[in-house]
Amino acid sequence: MKNKTKKLTVTLATMMALGTILSACGGNNNANTGAEATNAPATATEGAAANSGAPDTSKEVKLKMLLIGGQPGDYDKVFGELNTKLKEKINATVETEFLDWSDWTQKYPLKFAANEDFDLVYTANWALYNDQALKGGFLELTDDLLSKYMPQTWEAMPKVNWEQAKVDGKLYMVPNNNVEVTDKVVLYREDLRKKYNLPEINSLESYATYLKTVAKEETGITAYGAKPADGWKWHELDQATLEQNNDWNLVDANLLPLAYKLDDATGKIFNIYDTPEFRELLTYYKDLADNGVWSKNVVSNKNDVWQDIKAEKVSSYAQNLGTVAANVTEMRRDKPDVELAIADLTPTKKKIAAISTQNGMAIHATSKNVERSLMLIDLLQNDKEIHDLTMYGIAGTNYIPDGDKKYSAGPAAANYTGFSNWGWNSPLNRQDSAYPVEADNMFNSWQSSIYHFPLETFVFDSTPVKNEVANIGNVMLRYAIPLEYGLIDDLDKGQADLIKQLKSAGIDKVQTELQSQIDAFLAVQK
DSSP, X not given: OOOOSSOOOEETTTOOOSOOOOOOOOOOSSOOOGXXXXXXXXXXXXXXXXXXXXXXXXXXXXXXXXXXXXXXXXXXXXXXXXXXXXXXXXSEEEXXXXXXXXXXXXHHHHHHHTTOXXXXXXXXXXXXXXXXXXXXXXXXXXXXXXXXXXXXXHXXXXXXXXXXXXXXXXEOOEEOXXXXXXXXXXXXXXXXXXXXXXXXXXXXXXXXXXXXXXXXXXXXXXXXXXXXXXXXXXXXXXXXXXXXXXXXEESOTTTOSEEEETTOTTOOOEEGGGSHHHHHHHXXXXXXXXXXXXXXXXXGOOSOHHHHHHTTSBOEEEEEHHHHHHHHHHHHHHOTTSOEEEEOSOTTSOBOBOOGGGSEEEEXXXXXXXXXXXXXXXXXXXXXXXXXXXHHOSBTTTEXXXXXXXXXXXXXXXXXXXXXXXXXXXXXXXXXXXOOHHHXXXXXXXXXXXXXXXXXXXXXXXXXXXXXXXXXXXXXXXXXXXXXXXXXXXXXXXHHHHHHHHHHHTHHHHHHHHHHHXXXXXXXXX
């Protein structure tokens, strides 16, 4: 799974391998919905559908879907087969546009700003869900729409999932129906750890020892891989080293350096950059940088880090458990002589279970095909044939079914992977037969540490301070990223400059607004 922003998560119920597609469907609330609302006289079939209360699918509809990730090589084959089945089931076909990982954060909001013609779209709490919901980019999904046009999902989805996906009391997403955890782990070269007789990696200190040893001893291998040029505003280890290590949670990892302590019932907000913990972490990162753990050109890197690891050019990176487990599976299949392993750098800390908006599907607010789009999402989550096809590709080619719940890679597995079909994760997900036992064991060990906290479902409405939020994001990219990657020699001055620039950008105003919203949220909860 692509760690973009993110609290990309581990899919717990199935721990499936990466690769996915996102779909979303748009419409507006007073849903006379375009292609499915026509002034033509009703045919006998249409009349029968109306009389029975069943959705009218007599008119063929072509849906447009936006997905995050690169278009897979076998897209035409898989979606050609999908469209044949959709034509039979709901008299619709779907065309997909892929927003590549390298620039999706720029292109995604522009699609809405330009009001482009599309129906379904992948979204998530890390992928602009709250932002677009508040801006009116998504259709509000009412109980009537959901129960009528996606009855299987309506019945199968836990009520709490719907509640967690609401923004200001309204629903704009069909969330995935799967248990996930957001904590990050690191993937590393276990063969190199053994080669140099290094201690087990289970802390920031033992990980630093591993990284610095690889940087010193191995020629042609970068110890740690990151891709800040994608626009992510944090060091890619920050979720483990800063948030998890201190039991903190960022209010919005995409926008702001403002956080709260998980166990603080008052929800007091603070600026992460203005803490002793952050200053201590800067020393840790500076030491790694000075020892050549990552390239001096790291901030301009856009390479696919996993592909660099697979090519034996990089030895380690940080990601969610599901993604790194899939990486281990892939390496064991394709390069069994290279030994990878997974480490939790914060094994004694609280673990956060993802709320349902970690992955999901939305409908474009101006879609003309709302009903059929909802019917498609219903099939993607609940129809075994459709779910298997869109998740894993063509049986016998992209994957080999192993009973109803597992699968193994097919001869063309690499031709159907790498995009956001996590949007319809569900209990139908299969688990790779080669899924690492150690990943399952790690997840199982986390269960007793999962922590639920008062602000778990809080959503910040940044509209009143949108200009300040944009300015803060620019400051983070310009001042925080070089500082965190050890490119600033004077750490105290670098931290002071960062805080000064944030104040000029309006962080005090944003913090006041945020605290007001949190106080109101907690008052209602009580």
